Amino acid sequence: MRVFFALWPDPPATAALAAAAVELAALAGGKAVPAAKIHLTLAFLGDVGEDRLEIARSAASRLRCKAFDVALDQAGSFRGARVAWVGSRKPARGLVELHAALIGELAACGFPPDERPYTPHATVARKIGRPVERRAIAPIEWRARELSLVESDLGRGSYNTLAGWDLG
Numbered sequence: 001m002r003v004f005f006a007l008w009p010d011p012p013a014t015a016a017l018a019a020a021a022v023e024l025a026a027l028a029g030g031k032a033v034p035a036a037k038i039h040l041t042l043a044f045l046g047d048v049g050e051d052r053l054e055i056a057r058s059a060a061s062r063l064r065c066k067a068f069d070v071a072l073d074q075a076g077s078f079r080g081a082r083v084a085w086v087g088s089r090k091p092a093r094g095l096v097e098l099h100a101a102l103i104g105e106l107a108a109c110g111f112p113p114d115e116r117p118y119t120p121h122a123t124v125a126r127k128i129g130r131p132v133e134r135r136a137i138a139p140i141e142w143r144a145r146e147l148s149l150v151e152s153d154l155g156r157g158s159y160n161t162l163a164g165w166d167l168g
Contacts, residue, residue, distance in 0.1 A: 002047050002152045003162065005060065005102060006039040007070065007095075009122070013142035014038060017072070017086060020137065021124035024075060024084040030128030037159055040070065040122050042099050042147070045111060052111075057163055059105035060147060067145045067167040068094025072122060076134035084132045086140065087121035095120055098147065098167070 009017060018035035025032035045056060070092055077084045088095075099120070103113050149163040 001049075001053060002154060003053065003056070004044040004150055004152065005042040005056075006148050006150050007042065007144045008039050008146070008148060009070075009140075010142040013070075013140050016140040017122055017124060020075065020086050020140070021084075024077075024086075024132055025125035025128070028077060028084050028125055028128035028130045028132050030082070030084060030125040033124050033126060038122050038124060039148075039150070039159070040072075040095075040120060043102055043106060043111075044114070045106075053162070055109045056106065056111065057149060059109045059111075060102065060149060060163070060165055062105055063098070063101050063147070063165065065098045065101060065147075065167050066094060067143055068092050068098070069141060070095060070144050071139045071141045073137060073139040074134060075132060075137050077128060077132035079131050082126065082128050083123045084125035084128050085121040085123050086137065087119065089136070091120045094144070094167075098144075102147070 014035050017038045021032035072086045074089050075086050147165045148161045151160045
């Protein structure tokens with residue numbers, strides 16, 4: 001199973017992100033990510049077996065983090081990955097703390113942390129042909145209330161939420 005931990009935006013934020021996806025895809029010559037697939041990844045685990053999946057679930061269940069507000073206020077692109085994104089100039093403290101706690105729990109269970117620094121963002125366009133210069137956008141906001149463990153079904157091109165934890 002190919003899995004990751006994510007935050008899903010609420011419906012108004014999803015609609016705003018989907019509109020940004022269409023705009024950025026047109027600007028960069030790419031394909032907009034469908035609204036139902038737009039999320040903010042906290043940790044990508046990749047392909048894991050059922051035994052490792054249970055370990056990841058256990059790690060997440062030990063987290064004690066509070067709900068927090070997310071504000072995505074800039075757009076840009078990653079040239080190598082050929083994606084356009086919407087992210088935060090200054091990520092919310094709660095997001096930074098949740099990410100650090102999750103990565104710490106996962107590392108303690110043998111999941112190696114990503115070597116790259118964490119750059120919170122929502123990918124909104126793929127297969128872009130032109131880079132998007134980093135720029136400010138009107139903030140897209142929502143209250144993060146749940147952490148989700150998600151399976152990426154590459155065959156169907158869909159995401160399936162496997163588990164969720166309330167951010168109390």
